[in-house]
Amino acid sequence: MYLTTVEEHMLQGKFGSAVQKSMQILVALGEIYDAEKMIPVSNVHMPGSSVVVAGDAGLSFVEKTAETNVPFKTYTTLNTAAIDFERWKQLGIPEAVASKQKRLTNAYLRMGAVDCHTCTPYLVGNIPRMGEHVAWGESSAIAFLNSVIGARTNREGGPSALASALTGRTPFYGLHKDENRRGKKRINVTAELRDITDYGTLGYFVGSICGTEIPVFVGMPQNPTLDQLKMLGAALASSGGVALYHIVGVTPEAKTEANAFQGEPSETLQFGPTELDKTRDKLSKATDDNVDIVCLGCPHASILEIREIAEYFNAQKVHHDIKMWICTSQPVKAMADRLGYTRIIEKAGGVVACDTCPVLAPTKEIVKILGYKTIVTNSAKLAHYATGQCNLLPHYGDAKTCLSTAVNGRWKR
Numbered sequence: 495m496y497l498t499t500v501e502e503h504m505l506q507g508k509f510g511s512a513v514q515k516s517m518q519i520l521v522a523l524g525e526i527y528d529a530e531k532m533i534p535v536s537n538v539h540m541p542g543s544s545v546v547v548a549g550d551a552g553l554s555f556v557e558k559t560a561e562t563n564v565p566f567k568t569y570t571t572l573n574t575a576a577i578d579f580e581r582w583k584q585l586g587i588p589e590a591v592a593s594k595q596k597r598l599t600n601a602y603l604r605m606g607a608v609d610c611h612t613c614t615p616y617l618v619g620n621i622p623r624m625g626e627h628v629a630w631g632e633s634s635a636i637a638f639l640n641s642v643i644g645a646r647t648n649r650e651g652g653p654s655a656l657a658s659a660l661t662g663r664t665p666f667y668g669l670h671k672d673e674n675r676r677g678k679k680r681i682n683v684t685a686e687l688r689d690i691t692d693y694g695t696l697g698y699f700v701g702s703i704c705g706t707e708i709p710v711f712v713g714m715p716q717n718p719t720l721d722q723l724k725m726l727g728a729a730l731a732s733s734g735g736v737a738l739y740h741i742v743g744v745t746p747e748a749k750t751e752a753n754a755f756q757g758e759p760s761e762t763l764q765f766g767p768t769e770l771d772k773t774r775d776k777l778s779k780a781t782d783d784n785v786d787i788v789c790l791g792c793p794h795a796s797i798l799e800i801r802e803i804a805e806y807f808n809a810q811k812v813h814h815d816i817k818m819w820i821c822t823s824q825p826v827k828a829m830a831d832r833l834g835y836t837r838i839i840e841k842a843g844g845v846v847a848c849d850t851c852p853v854l855a856p857t858k859e860i861v862k863i864l865g866y867k868t869i870v871t872n873s874a875k876l877a878h879y880a881t882g883q884c885n886l887l888p889h890y891g892d893a894k895t896c897l898s899t900a901v902n903g904r905w906k907r
């Protein structure tokens with residue numbers, strides 16, 4: 495693998511042990527994937543920002559790295575955390591988890607990270623330009639970045655993203671290269687997509703068939719919203735490992751079908767009303783109408799989603815037996831505070847939870863203490879992870895169904 499003189503010096507330890515270890519990680523990764531060289535990056539989104547994911551070993555590694563006093567070379571934003579930094583007690587998060595999360599975040603801050611703690615960094619100021627090479631973690635954010643923005647990243651894990659932040663480099667392979675961004679499977683969409691949840695259902699169906707291959711959607715509406723695209727990518731990356739999708743006529747590398755494939759598709763799949771209904775049913779695992787918690791905002795809610803929820807709760811209250819979390823980032827909540835949406839939602843009995851989400855919080859511990867069994871969500875990604883990561887059985891439906899469930903206290907589609 496070719497290294498520049500500066501990269502060789504990094505590898506030899508001339509910039510200190512943290513940079514040396516980072517370059518060793520990146521060279522090893524590059525060699526596994528046959529990268530011929532490193533490329534510069536100036537933007538990292540850091541996975542492993544939740545102490546629930548990082549664990550004690552990850553916390554100790556990041557703290558030791560921060561102690562070397564080497565600053566990040568890149569603009570580095572932090573992914574979703576294990577706690578809401580202001581209201582972790584109200585959410586029932588144990589003090590031991592809160593204390594470790596604060597240590598992890600402080601270590602990243604010491605190296606120069608921005609602690610926006612969100613899986614939608616592109617909603618709060620981290621928007622690379624089209625074609626820019628970056629090193630991002632968090633599967634839903636990666637799918638949005640590659641597909642909608644047209645910037646380029648592989649699926650980075652905690653160690654490789656940290657290594658890129660400390661060196662300003664990433665190995666040149668995978669989705670950084672033109673030839674690996676061509677579409678593989680053609681998805682003929684004939685189902686009507688009415689809301690963001692239908693986009694998630696579509697993504698869930700396609701992700702489970704594509705694995706890591708790149709789908710190209712044809713027949714889709716030509717004016718999807720940012721929230722619909724956000725939901726599509728998150729679902730594609732949860733049932734499968736899709737990190738890039740194209741929508742003909744919509745996403746920047748798919749102006750035409752020929753443009754998206756640059757060759758022939760390996761297969762054509764159909765997504766019609768039957769596939770939509772079957773996939774929606776498959777995502778609902780709960781068998782009775784009991785509900786403990788309703789959660790919207792996976793990926794983290796935009797201000798438009800929060801506005802719709804606030805409009806719904808203008809004249810309604812959350813049922814006294816139900817908890818309702820709306821997950822978002824602190825900057826989006828600040829906007830919701832200013833616009834009066836938070837006050838409406840919280841007066842109705844909901845919580846606008848920042849920095850965290852049920853999948854990356856210590857939810858298993860919380861539900862054990864509180865005796866919760868069932869979650870209601872409009873997110874295919876959250877429905878997918880609810881059983882394994884949260885010990886909760888999901889009911890899956892559109893936002894209006896979730897909100898009416900929060901009011902009535904019973905699941906009814």
Ligand code: F3S
Binds near residue numbers: 852853
């Ligand atoms: Fe974000 Fe958590 Fe969902 S990180 S995509 S809200 S599982």
